[in-house]
Amino acid sequence: MANKTLKERIIDTALHLFEQYGYHGVTVDRIVTEINASKGGFYHNFKSKDELLYHIHDVFITYVLNKAQAAYENYKTPTERLCAIIQSFVKVFHLYKPHITVFYQESTYLKPEYSQKINEKRDEFKQVIFRVIREGIAAGEFRPELSVEITGMTIIGMVNWTYKWYKPEGPMTIEQIADYFIDFILHAVLTEEAKQKSENIIYFIKNKQASLRSF
Amino acid sequence: MANKTLKERIIDTALHLFEQYGYHGVTVDRIVTEINASKGGFYHNFKSKDELLYHIHDVFITYVLNKAQAAYENYKTPTERLCAIIQSFVKVFHLYKPHITVFYQESTYLKPEYSQKINEKRDEFKQVIFRVIREGIAAGEFRPELSVEITGMTIIGMVNWTYKWYKPEGPMTIEQIADYFIDFILHAVLTEEAKQKSENIIYFIKNKQASLRSF
DNA sequence: TGAAACAAACCAACTAGTCGGTCTTAAAAC
């Protein structure tokens, strides 16, 4: 706490207050009081309260987008890629839960200039997922009758909803939850033929992840 | 418009304004100006702005809960019940999209006394779904390795997320979306044996719905 | 010494809620 800059302390505090009380439920005064700082310090670091909200949005969506793109590039088959994306996506909830809560509850209140920037990245993220599904169908790994968009939004929806119930101290680790989602989704999207082969893939990814953990 | 009571007009207007600008993005003044009414009229019908927010929440969750309970009672097997609940749940989005948007974006701002009442009904709703899944596993229709809670939240999550992208004028009707979700979910939860039999069930429900529509 | 980082008092705008009063309607009294 001591060796953090004021800006970082403001963000951290705001994040947790926003998560609990909502953007409009927290005043600038309260944020600075909480860390024994002043409004002058706040407005030295941020143009406005809106900019702080934007910053929180941006940190999260940028991280998620990069992770998804990395997951796409690190694997080759659609099934592998889908698994990797879901895994990285779900794992974000462990680190960024307050960001996510703010992201999905308060984005209405972003000023147009800000929300446009955020939406661009959000769309890019969606496109990565849509693309994987499209390629999965083309490759014969995913069921041909699937709708790319709805399947994509279904996956995004079920994963995103995690922020409503996930608790770090809960009975399941974030990795277990990720595995659960992968299992659920693969059962729903894979063709019968692909399901036979997929067991190897799933184990491959799980083990890769396990080995990464031991670093 | 003319033969609606002031209270109804306030709710309708507030709903659409809240959906677009958020609870805190809309003042009481704006609501009443929009319908050529007055603040006096507003506070004659509602104790506070909070009470209006509560009212919107309550209408929605009460409706959804009743529909889920009815779906449960009207069918006998877990698979049928699950299909019926999902179908009724998804169809709510057609009528209550503004309610739902407000429900999931603004519930943070409900005063404790109000949010408690809402949460009770929300929990009841979850329990209906959990119960169906639990009974489905016990009956051997759903895969035994499923987690009741996570599967339940997964289903609730993917369906709820619909409010972020569903547009009545979009390419798919709400019934088609419901069928899509049912297909997706059944692929994920049914055992191999149950999948063989399920085709009949799905057709049964779809036809029953179709015949109801012709009334 | 001067610029960046922060503090503290201050301000202007906004907004939920109030309160005295008016209009309409319908029952009660005559």
Added chain:
DNA sequence: GTTTTAAGACCGACTAGTTGGTTTGTTTCA
């Protein structure tokens, strides 16, 4: 059948409190 009374529905100007943002002053450090 007409007048009186009363109550509910609604109006709109007003207020008190809140809150984002500013201004002016002080410290720190290169």
